Amino acid sequence: MPVLTRLIPSPLVVDIRPGALDDLGCVLADERISQSGRLAVAVSGGSGARLRERVAPSLPGASWYEVGGGTLDDAVRLAGAIKAGHYDAVVGLGGGKIIDCAKFAAARVGLPLVAVPTNLAHDGLCSPVATLDNDAGRGSYGVPNPIAVVIDLDVIREAPVRYVRAGIGDAVSNVSAIADWELACRVKGERIDGLAAAMARQAGESVLRHPGGIGDNDFLQVLAEALVLSGIAMSVSGDSRPSSGACHEINHAFDLLYPKRAAAHGEQCGLGAAFAMYLRGAHEESAHMAGVLRRHGLPVLPEEIGFTVDEFVRAVEFAPETRPGRFTILEHLDLKTEQIKDVYADYVKAIGS
Numbered sequence: 001m002p003v004l005t006r007l008i009p010s011p012l013v014v015d016i017r018p019g020a021l022d023d024l025g026c027v028l029a030d031e032r033i034s035q036s037g038r039l040a041v042a043v044s045g046g047s048g049a050r051l052r053e054r055v056a057p058s059l060p061g062a063s064w065y066e067v068g069g070g071t072l073d074d075a076v077r078l079a080g081a082i083k084a085g086h087y088d089a090v091v092g093l094g095g096g097k098i099i100d101c102a103k104f105a106a107a108r109v110g111l112p113l114v115a116v117p118t119n120l121a122h123d124g125l126c127s128p129v130a131t132l133d134n135d136a137g138r139g140s141y142g143v144p145n146p147i148a149v150v151i152d153l154d155v156i157r158e159a160p161v162r163y164v165r166a167g168i169g170d171a172v173s174n175v176s177a178i179a180d181w182e183l184a185c186r187v188k189g190e191r192i193d194g195l196a197a198a199m200a201r202q203a204g205e206s207v208l209r210h211p212g213g214i215g216d217n218d219f220l221q222v223l224a225e226a227l228v229l230s231g232i233a234m235s236v237s238g239d240s241r242p243s244s245g246a247c248h249e250i251n252h253a254f255d256l257l258y259p260k261r262a263a264a265h266g267e268q269c270g271l272g273a274a275f276a277m278y279l280r281g282a283h284e285e286s287a288h289m290a291g292v293l294r295r296h297g298l299p300v301l302p303e304e305i306g307f308t309v310d311e312f313v314r315a316v317e318f319a320p321e322t323r324p325g326r327f328t329i330l331e332h333l334d335l336k337t338e339q340i341k342d343v344y345a346d347y348v349k350a351i352g353s
C-alpha cells in the first residue's frame, strides 16, 4: 500500500516562553543550528542597542549588524556585509522590518534564519515571505521559512502595547479569511487546503475565544503561537489564502489610498475582518469579533484610526483591486458606493457603541 505523506516546511525550533532570549545561544547549539556560535545578528540601529547589550554576553561568537530600515536596499546591503564572514546562521532580532531584512539577506547568502521577534504585530514572523520597500512601493519576496523562531514573552511585554494589539487583529482576521476561502470554494470551485485552513482557523479562534488580555503571559503565549501557526499555514497552502481575505484587501486599500495615514496592519485587518463578517451576514459573529477587538483596545470603526466614514467606504470599494484574482465576500457582493454606505450604517448599529 503506498504511504502518501507531505513534508511541511517548518522551523526546527519554536521556543516561546518568558526568558527564552537568555537561552538563545544554548538552544541554537543544542539543536545543531550553530554549534560554533558564529552568528550574524541583525538588529535595528535604535532600539537594537539595548537588546544587543542584553544578549551579547550569551552570544560571544556573534557579529552584530545594524540594519537601517525595511527596504530592499537595506536587505541587500545586509547580505553584502554578512557574506564577508563565516556564519552558521543569520539571527533577525527586532521588529518586523528587521526580521524581513534578515530573512531576505539570509536567503540571499544561503544561510538559515533564526527569527527572534521583539513584538507580535503580525503573522509575518514565521512566514515564507519578506515584505520590503522597493523603488515601486512595497514588494513581497518569497524566502525560506525561518529555521528557528524564538519569542521571549518578557521582551514582548516591553514592546509598545499597540504592536501586541495589532497582532491580535491579524490573528483574529484568520476567521474571516477562512470564511472567504470557503465562499470561494462554494461559488468558484476553488480548492481548500484543509490542513492549512485548520491551522489558520484554530489560530484565529484560539485568540478570539481566549478570555485573557495583553497583560497575561498565557494570553501572549496563545497569541504568539497563533501567529507562528498562521505563518506555517501559509507555507502549507503555498500562498497567503489561509490568513488573508476581504480583511486584508481592506487593509491594503487603506495602505494604498492613504499611504501617509495608514494605521498598523493588524489594526486595519481586525476592523476589516469585523466588517467583512457583517457583510457576509454573520451578524452575531461580527458583533462578537468587534466586542473582542474592543476589549483588547483595537479599533472597530474607521474614525478610531483617523478615517472618515466616506474614506472607509472608498477603501472597501477599492479593496478588490488590491488583490486581483482573490475571491472574497467583497468580489462576491460587488457592492457600489451607496450600498456600502448602507451596510456600514447597519454594521455600526449592530456592533453597538
Ligand SMILES: [Zn+2]
Pocket (backbone or CB within 6 Å): 122, 123, 170, 243, 248, 265, 269
Ligand atoms: Zn496579515
